[in-house]
Amino acid sequence: MRILVAGGAGFIGSAYLRRRLAAHPGDSVRVLDKLTYAGRRENLDGLDPDRVELVEGDIADRDAVGTAIEGCDAIVNFAAESHVDRSIQSPGEFIQTDVFGAFVMLEAARQAGIRYLQVSTDEVYGSIESGSFSEDSPLRPSSPYSASKAGGDLIVGAYRHTYDADALIVRGSNNYGPRQHPEKLIPLCILNALAGDPLPVYGDGMQVRNWIFVEDFCAAIDLVLQGGEAGEAYNVGGPDELPNIDAVKLILELTGRDGSLIEHVTDRPGHDRRYSLSSDKIRALGWEPGARFADGLRRTVEWYRDNEWWWAPIRSGEYRSYYQRHYGRALS
Ligand code: NAD
Ligand code: DAU
DSSP, X not given: OEEEEETTTSHHHHHHHHHHHHHOTTOEEEEEEOOXXXXXXGGGTTSOTTTEEEEEOOTTOHHHXXXXXXXXXXXXXXXXXXXXXXXXXXXXXXXXXXXXXXHHHHHHXXXXXXXXXXXXXXXXXXXXXXXXXXXXSOOOOOSHHHHHHHHHHHHHHHHHHHHOOOEEEEEEOEEESTTOOTTSHHXXXXXXXXXXXXXXXXXXXXXXXXXXXXXXXXXXXXXXHHHOOTTOEEEEOOSEEEEHHHHHHHXXXXXXXXXXXXXXXXXXXXXXXBOOBOOHHHHTTTOOOOSOHHHHHHHHHHHHHHOHHHHHHHHTTHHHHXXXXXXXXXXX
């Protein structure tokens, strides 16, 4: 197969390329990526150039998508604005890419008669105090990010219902692992701990997240691409859920730092308290949750320790001014 992977230069998209190419030696991929602040050519380093083609372009641009889709057998769409805090500061790009861009990709897939897989998130269901959401739970997104992702998901459902399009959705919980942008909690805290900078914890830190190692999420995506039923959504949650403050303490332990680096800061507006997914449906396809958080986190800390070349340019670039603006203090 040749797969069009939109957003393949980002965190999860690039992990997916690695997995797909290793598991399917006859396959090749075309990456369509706008290379925003979150997308990086470096994320494709080490991949066979004969099997990976990178096309710089916007998923909301019909012409770019029309050209990129030529000769492809399926689309996996990772491309999105992905950070909740940035969606609170500037929602417009989220609607443009995560709603309109998803529509453009889906329409192109429908016209080409190929499968379209939408990579989505547990955040579309909103917060849940106890228990877990199933795929039939109502969508109640609370941030501009999650509302825009829910918009993309609803268009997928409508395309299946109206046009019988071969489209389906995978909704993942919080991913972590190598090559995640340091704006996100886990790499932010790892890099701040390594540098001796404070670790900013929103509010009381008792918000609960369910963590999945990125390679395990990518395995689920591949399984659904191959064997998922058109029109269906599949939830994919990791093996462990824990309050943010516990995740942060584990990072301090793994980096040899103590609790004095923890700094409770102003909470995120509208912050969802807890996410939780039932993964029974994807387990029935043969998927298992994989790495426990403590183990995956240790591997992730090691990766960041060993790959300063990857993160140093980020910590010295646009991210520095974003950090100053958002947290009201400078990185060291
Ligand atoms: P990321 O921000 O690391 O990567 C996003 C990629 O999309 C980047 O390469 C960026 O350049 C590209 N992109 C952005 N706008 C684009 C546009 N208009 N056209 C083309 N490319 C564009 O994000 P991620 O964490 O890898 O997330 C990937 C997908 O998985 C997203 O759809 C996200 O909603 C979903 N998701 C993420 C998580 C998580 O924990 N990170 C969990 C569940 C689902
Ligand atoms: O749940 C899946 C989602 O996980 C994905 O759809 C999103 O793309 C991805 O960004 C992630 O969203 P979160 O908002 O959960 O991730 P983030 O890493 O930003 O925050 C994780 C938790 O940590 C959340 O409760 C907010 C908190 N947090 C985050 C930051 C950046 C802090 O306490 N301090 C921080 O500085």
